[in-house]
Amino acid sequence: MKREQFSSSLGFILAAAGSAVGIGNLVAFPVMASKNGGAAFLIIYAIFVFFVCLPVMLAEMSLGRHTRQNPLGAYTEIGQNRAWRTVGWLSVITPFMIGVFYLVITVWIAGYLGKAMMGQLDLLADPAGFDVFINSNELFVYMAIVVGLTFLILQGGVKKGIEKATTVLMPTLFVMLIALVVYVLTLDNAMLGVKFFLVPDFSKINGNVLNGALAQAFFSLSLAMGILITYGSYIQKNNNIVSAGKMVAALSLLVACCSGLLILPAAFSFNPDIEISELSESSIGMIFMFLPKIFLALQADIGYFGASFIASFFFLLVFFAAMTSLVSIIEVPVASIMDGKGLSRRKALYSLGGAMIVLAMISALSFGRVDWLSNILSYGGNPKSFFALIYDMFYETILPLNGLLLCLFVIYRWKKQNLDAEMIEGNPGFAGSFLQKYVNFSLGTFIPVILAIIFVNTVLTIYF
């Protein structure tokens, strides 16, 4: 059967940007930037995006388009031995498990969207409300909705499902984000937040900040999850991979910057004397605990309906961002089953979805409802829940390892000249360019070293 394809370069760009733009850009980035030197962090982040992440991104896309395979197929076909095949497995299991964890978070977002739409702002802003919600039976209703929507999109396939959904959702998301930024900037004291976000303070930059910035950039671009290999396998031969990759990186960065202009001004207009240390450390705390307080406070200014509208608008934006990321990550194991077992899309989706739902339910029960799931393992001095275990193992630990192995695989197993040939296909002017030489050099030398450092650092911090 002929492999499905995106209908154009733009179709791919929006799908890949949909994958990249997620909770990371919308929430984690603004918080990180504000705590770690504002524009100084932004500059370093941008350098990492283009000089470290872009080469990896191009490598994944090229590998996918060349092999026209999912990651397991790609590693098996070119690797030709058991060790590389194992790495291929890792590149399919990792997105599957991260998909489980991301599904749970998307369900929470859907729940908060539902509550905002029902005008239950005081419920959202109640500090204990989050714990109650994630342990409620209501959660499973939202899970059914999110799984249903995800299946609906993925069932449509590449062109009529993923591409169609992202070409509607992504432009909508951009417009919504800009509208919210414009609105927030008109609030009292918003400029204090802008200042906080944009004034550079290089004294805050240290080794840990660099590590965090790079890890954030890497994950935010959906690297090392097999997503860009899989999406890459659907790119047409006459499309220009390099300019598409640059566009995706730029869009993701742009959304991150806009989010900075949203979250921080909102925080300062809520409380002009806010200490930056009061902002939640985690994206989860920010979305589900800190921001709802702002929505509730807005009620005094713009009334109940106005505040509920803004809250719903915000959660809808985050929900769109999360859905397009969720779809991309689940497509990886779906494509692997379709390619590997020759199953139809529908059959692959249902068999995989079943397993995924079970694991997501187990995760949802591990926040205190079921004791042994809530303390499944203890390491780094803390008992960990099933959900935390998935997060630490796959998102934090295996991702940088996967990235490292991918660089080595592309340069030393697949070989530079093949990577070059694929990047030049559909883009003849690329041959001999600075970027071509840079991609080849960096992927074979310092990028794997940097990823190895992140990997070791993460292992030491999390498990010991």
Ligand code: PHE
């Ligand atoms: N890029 C996503 C984000 O910023 C990360 C992600 C992508 C997570 C795809 C899961 C699936 O949130």
